[in-house]
């Protein structure tokens with residue numbers, strides 16, 4: 001498919017906010033003339049400075065994910081996701097991802113309908129969710145990682161969706177241009193989730209919807225602080241201390257501030273059993289465990 005397809009009119013220049021045109025293997029800003037490359041079907045909407053930062057971050061992130069088994073060089077690994085984890089190392093977690101996907105898909109069909117609405121997959125990672133939703137919806141997958149374990153993990157020839165490399169903090173799309181945004185296990189990788197939600201709000205059409213799924217969420221700021229400490233020592237232990245700067249904890253309070261969206265919980269955690277186990281452990285004096293809720297929000 002045409003790499004940028006229907007999304008070219010929605011794209012805006014990260015440097016000057018101007019509209020862009022697609023010219024063969026590039027996207028060009030009509031106002032400031034800056035050229036953004038399209039490589040292997042990925043339109044790279046980054047300023048020079050963002051590009052340099054992205055390169056360092058992506059190399060570290062890929063190396064960590066390969067160690068953890070969330071990324072893999074096994075042939076066919078990305079094609080098999082989310083239903084089969086060919087590394088065999090995160091099988092249960094992928095099962096939970098499938099459940100989250102099915103829940104969100106059903107909600108989208110019941111709430112926003114089965115028409116070909118536009119959806120931005122915000123922090124799409126390797127693009128597995130975009131691939132599944134693109135059978136019915138007009139999808140764009142956006143992530144900072146454009147490499148072989150990021151947006152290029154699914155080959156260009158099998159993608160039925162648009163692919164945009166961008167930082168999560170500023171979305172290179174015009175205001176009021178999108179029907180829905182799905183933030184799948186990604187909101188906690190933004191440096192400031194409140195700011196990220198403002199950006200998501202900006203690009204949604206009036207009445208548009210956001211789905212925030214599978215991000216670790218805590219009830220208290222103390223819970224978040226403890227989690228960030230644990231993450232920091234984990235990243236250090238794995239040899240990538242810088243990655244800790246890209247991790248933010250979410251609190252329930254984020255979804256109680258109904259100024260941008262009217263939020264509704266679709267699910268409190270991966271399962272009721274999971275939730276009960278966590279409550280029991282906490283009652284026994286353990287620190288607060290993350291919940292993995294699914295929140296939906298309608299743009300106000």
Ligand SMILES: [Zn+2]
Nearest residue numbers: 013016029032
């Ligand atoms: Zn420009």
